[in-house]
Amino acid sequence: MSQGEYPVYEVFGQKDRLAFHTHVGSIRAANPEMALQMAREAFFRRETVVDIWVVPQDAIYSAAQEPAYLPQIGEDKKYRLPSGYDNAPHWKRFKARAMSIEEVAEEMTGKRG
Amino acid sequence: MDDPIRTREFLDRLEQGDKIEATDWMPSEYRDLLIKQIHMHGISEIMGAYPEKEWVPKAPTIRRKLALNAKVQDEIGHGQMLLRLAEDLSRPYGRGREALMDDVIAGRVKFHNVFHMSAPTWADAGVIGFLVDGGAIITQAMLLDSSYAPYARMLKRIVAEESFHMQHGESVVLALAEGTDAQRNMLQEAINRWWEPMMFFFGPREMGRGSQRMMEYKIRTLTNEDLRQKFINRYVPRVRALGMSIPDPKLKQDPATGLWEYTDPDWDWFNKMVRDNSGPMSQARIALRRYAHEEQRWVREAVNHATQALAELPGA
Numbered sequence: 277m278s279q280g281e282y283p284v285y286e287v288f289g290q291k292d293r294l295a296f297h298t299h300v301g302s303i304r305a306a307n308p309e310m311a312l313q314m315a316r317e318a319f320f321r322r323e324t325v326v327d328i329w330v331v332p333q334d335a336i337y338s339a340a341q342e343p344a345y346l347p348q349i350g351e352d353k354k355y356r357l358p359s360g361y362d363n364a365p366h367w368k369r370f371k372a373r374a375m376s377i378e379e380v381a382e383e384m385t386g387k388r389g
Numbered sequence: 390m391d392d393p394i395r396t397r398e399f400l401d402r403l404e405q406g407d408k409i410e411a412t413d414w415m416p417s418e419y420r421d422l423l424i425k426q427i428h429m430h431g432i433s434e435i436m437g438a439y440p441e442k443e444w445v446p447k448a449p450t451i452r453r454k455l456a457l458n459a460k461v462q463d464e465i466g467h468g469q470m471l472l473r474l475a476e477d478l479s480r481p482y483g484r485g486r487e488a489l490m491d492d493v494i495a496g497r498v499k500f501h502n503v504f505h506m507s508a509p510t511w512a513d514a515g516v517i518g519f520l521v522d523g524g525a526i527i528t529q530a531m532l533l534d535s536s537y538a539p540y541a542r543m544l545k546r547i548v549a550e551e552s553f554h555m556q557h558g559e560s561v562v563l564a565l566a567e568g569t570d571a572q573r574n575m576l577q578e579a580i581n582r583w584w585e586p587m588m589f590f591f592g593p594r595e596m597g598r599g600s601q602r603m604m605e606y607k608i609r610t611l612t613n614e615d616l617r618q619k620f621i622n623r624y625v626p627r628v629r630a631l632g633m634s635i636p637d638p639k640l641k642q643d644p645a646t647g648l649w650e651y652t653d654p655d656w657d658w659f660n661k662m663v664r665d666n667s668g669p670m671s672q673a674r675i676a677l678r679r680y681a682h683e684e685q686r687w688v689r690e691a692v693n694h695a696t697q698a699l700a701e702l703p704g705a
């Protein structure tokens with residue numbers, strides 16, 4: 277790094293209080309405080325966010341560099357998913373209706389998921 | 390004592406529906422209630438994996454084995470995610486993962502009554518997914534609205550995975566209900582075993598002071614009795630649709646209020662079991678946890694030493 281070069285920070289924004297921080301890009305800045313200011317100016321001029329994270333790029337370890345650390349693809353994982361179970365016709369045989377977790381969440385919070 | 394002005398401001402934030410982060414100032418009572426709740430929740434996820442793990446090698450088909458194993462992995466994962474939250478909150482007390490896990494072995498943290506019980510048949514494995522996960526989902530769906538943002542956020546992820554647990558449990562139960570007389574009997578007997586523990590699961594009719602304070606702090610939004618009523622209301626018709634009966638002669642819905650009358654579980658027996666870890670499987674499962682936590686401690690320490698040694702190598 278030359279004398280005048282700033283380190284790179286990866287930038288994450290949080291849309292609302294209950295959202296996860298999401299990666300939006302990166303910026304260069306002299307220190308974390310400056311990085312937060314730069315991130316605000318670079319990425320959040322229009323969208324509002326309730327929080328911004330800046331993380332020094334060299335603190336990030338990426339699995340894409342080492343595919344052995346990535347989850348297996350192509351394997352049948354349907355047995356891990358709600359869609360892997362077709363219970364509706366079975367409930368119907370018992371004259372009952374299949375239930376989804378979304379309707380439970382809606383009943384409990386009064387909000388549509 | 391907490392600063393009364395900051396406490397006032399904090400309560401105003403809650404009143405406005407604002408969510409609290411781990412790094413925000415909070416009254417110590419709020420912090421302590423959260424630690425107690427999330428610690429117990431996380432540990433219950435982990436202890437909840439044990440009754441089902443027992444059935445992984447004995448499940449009837451490879452697909453059922455895969456699915457049950459996937460569910461056990463999810464529950465351990467839920468425990469890990471929740472313990473991280475409890476650890477962040479426990480930072481002022483200097484307590485991390487090791488300490489929170491030591492509490493299980495020393496009997497300083499409780500876990501849900503249902504995970505002290507035995508699961509003697511394959512139908513129990515199914516009914517756990519059907520009724521126990523069903524009950525847990527009702528509680529967790531309520532907590533999606535919690536005032537503590539990290540908890541609400543993590544529950545979004547957890548509830549998404551629970552959706553699979555619900556469908557998987559129902560799939561096992563439906564297969565038994567559609568099966569032979571022996572399978573249907575086995576299912577009925579499992580329902581008979583799990584119904585009373587599920588009535589206890591949501592807690593006493595009159596909530597304790599801690600639970601009441603959790604409602605005032607909007608950590609939770611419904612009472613124990615609200616949750617139990619929602620559970621009964623959803624599951625009684627489903628169990629009956631299968632041609633199964635509920636082992637409670639008092640069970641009756643008031644047509645005017647929609648509320649259910651039910652037989653109280655043996656509160657004293659279950660309370661004592663949860664407090665003293667004196668249930669049929671409590672000690673056996675805690676012994677497994679002790680083995681994983683204490684006897685494997687040297688492995689965790691060795692990995693730390695190795696990492697440190699590598700970092701200190703010349704040229705590292």
Ligand SMILES: [Fe+2]
Pocket residue numbers: 434463464467547551
């Ligand atoms: Fe879970």
Ligand SMILES: [Fe+2]
Pocket residue numbers: 464522525551554
């Ligand atoms: Fe679950």
